[in-house]
Amino acid sequence: MIVEIVIYFKNNxxxxxxxHWTDNRxxxxxxxxFLSYFCEAIITRELRKHQEMLTSKSIEKIIKPRSLTxxxxxxxxxxxxxxxxxxxxxxxxxxxxIKENALKVFKTLNMKIPSxxxxxxxxxxx
Numbered sequence: 001m002i003v004e005i006v007i008y009f010k011n012n013x014x015x016x017x018x019x020h021w022t023d024n025r026x027x028x029x030x031x032x033x034f035l036s037y038f039c040e041a042i043i044t045r046e047l048r049k050h051q052e053m054l055t056s057k058s059i060e061k062i063i064k065p066r067s068l069t070x071x072x073x074x075x076x077x078x079x080x081x082x083x084x085x086x087x088x089x090x091x092x093x094x095x096x097x098i099k100e101n102a103l104k105v106f107k108t109l110n111m112k113i114p115s116x117x118x119x120x121x122x123x124x125x126x
Contacts, residue, residue, distance in 0.1 A: 018030075040070050043073055043105075043109065044069075046108050046109055047070075047073070048067070051067070052108055053067055054101060055100045055101055055104070056101075068101065068104065068105070072101065073105050076099060076102040076105055077105060079102060080095070080096070080098055080114070081095070082095045082096070082114070082118075083095075090120075092117055092118060092119050092120060093117070093120060094116065094117055095114050095118075
């Protein structure tokens with residue numbers, strides 16, 4: 001039997017039509033949707049509490065200053081990238097520079113800023 005569920009909490013949480021065959025999968029899907037909404041609410045609350053503003057070259061000249069929103073946060077954090085690099089027998093993850101808005105998000109949420117270089121340990125075949 002296929003169960004179709006559509007739930008809307010506020011305007012942000014949308015659990016699209018869900019087609020699952022077991023109760024555990026339905027509950028699991030809804031838990032993941034609720035947790036993502038909960039994370040969004042906490043991030044939004046912290047940004048408002050700290051009154052973080054979007055930093056951009058065009059803000060000073062073209063558009064009015066505006067607060068950082070959750071969608072902007074997702075975009076900024078998505079811009080944080082790491083590149084796998086192999087030097088001789090060792091493998092590393094090298095982080096690119098973090099943009100100013102992403103740094104604000106890390107600091108506002110009290111998150112540790114990832115280090116520039118992380119060595120990846122090779123798994124031994126023992």
